[in-house]
Amino acid sequence: MKFRTLGRTGYHIAEIGYGMWGLASWKDTDAAEVQQALDRSVELGCNFFDTAWAYADGISERIAGDLLRKHPDKRLYVATKIPPKNRCWPSRPEFTLDEVFPSEYIEEYVNLSLENLGVEQIDLMQFHVWNDAWHERDEWKEAIAKLTQAGKVAHWGISINRWEPENSLETLRTGLISTVQVIYNIFDQNPEDKLFPLCRELNVGVIARVPFDEGTLTGNMTKDMTFPPDDWRATYFVQENLHPAVDRAEALRPYVPPRMTMAEMAIRFILSNHDVATTIPGMRKLRNVESNIGCSDGIGLKYDTLFELKKHRWDRVPTSWSQ
Numbered sequence: 001m002k003f004r005t006l007g008r009t010g011y012h013i014a015e016i017g018y019g020m021w022g023l024a025s026w027k028d029t030d031a032a033e034v035q036q037a038l039d040r041s042v043e044l045g046c047n048f049f050d051t052a053w054a055y056a057d058g059i060s061e062r063i064a065g066d067l068l069r070k071h072p073d074k075r076l077y078v079a080t081k082i083p084p085k086n087r088c089w090p091s092r093p094e095f096t097l098d099e100v101f102p103s104e105y106i107e108e109y110v111n112l113s114l115e116n117l118g119v120e121q122i123d124l125m126q127f128h129v130w131n132d133a134w135h136e137r138d139e140w141k142e143a144i145a146k147l148t149q150a151g152k153v154a155h156w157g158i159s160i161n162r163w164e165p166e167n168s169l170e171t172l173r174t175g176l177i178s179t180v181q182v183i184y185n186i187f188d189q190n191p192e193d194k195l196f197p198l199c200r201e202l203n204v205g206v207i208a209r210v211p212f213d214e215g216t217l218t219g220n221m222t223k224d225m226t227f228p229p230d231d232w233r234a235t236y237f238v239q240e241n242l243h244p245a246v247d248r249a250e251a252l253r254p255y256v257p258p259r260m261t262m263a264e265m266a267i268r269f270i271l272s273n274h275d276v277a278t279t280i281p282g283m284r285k286l287r288n289v290e291s292n293i294g295c296s297d298g299i300g301l302k303y304d305t306l307f308e309l310k311k312h313r314w315d316r317v318p319t320s321w322s323q
């Protein structure tokens with residue numbers, strides 16, 4: 001495993017982190033295999049785990065807390081998130097700060113996450129949605145200052161809404177945010193335009209999420225694929241999204257290097273950009289842990305491959321189904 005510094009936090013973290021969304025609430029998740037996968041990731045050098053209270057109402061956080069106690073000899077970093085009070089993902093321009101992150105609510109959920117994780121201080125607490133129009137409001141600034149001074153949170157971050165990487169720039173300029181979590185992959189390259197240069201300037205750490213475009217960049221999805229009605233992917237992979245995503249993934253096949261899967265190419269594309277500190281694929285299965293972490297070998301994609309992949313940028317805007 002190779003390591004990178006997470007911006008001004010100074011944390012020396014694995015460039016392949018662990019996304020913990022699907023560990024507790026997805027129907028086809030096997031709890032025993034999840035534990036094996038988590039332990040194997042630590043064995044292979046993973047030390048950054050991204051969770052959230054919203055991942056099964058705190059269950060994923062408790063899984064992370066159990067992992068910390070199971071490996072007391074390892075320095076494992078946990079990032080979690082405060083859910084929006086109105087439970088709407090993503091945030092919308094008409095939502096006010098008072099509706100989404102009032103001061104007392106921020107403090108309440110920091111305390112809930114501390115309890116779930118079983119720690120005295122959270123390494124990185126992130127706002128699970130964001131609206132840059134809130135950057136001037138003092139309430140959230142005073143709330144996070146109070147919690148930081150109390151020693152409950154070491155660093156703060158924001159998880160940027162899907163396909164809105166520039167809906168964060170003024171907030172970053174406040175100097176109060178240490179990290180951003182943003183969708184970045186072969187299709188979603190637009191964080192390179194303004195977000196990454198500003199993060200570089202301000203020493204803000206970048207966490208790249210959704211490395212496989214929710215699955216299409218594994219090369220394993222088809223246009224006739226369906227999901228159970230209670231699976232969030234059933235509402236995300238509607239026909240107007242699934243069909244063009246599969247077509248675009250198929251168009252990448254000529255550029256997959258020999259002896260490499262499309263999923264491995266997708267991970268290596270992200271790691272080839274050193275503005276990114278870590279990427280956090282969801283890994284519920286042991287084989288995925290070994291495959292994804294195996295990409296952290298310091299060998300980036302060749303220039304000609306990167307050149308071709310740059311042409312597959314897909315600029316999208318939020319929709320009713322983009323969540």
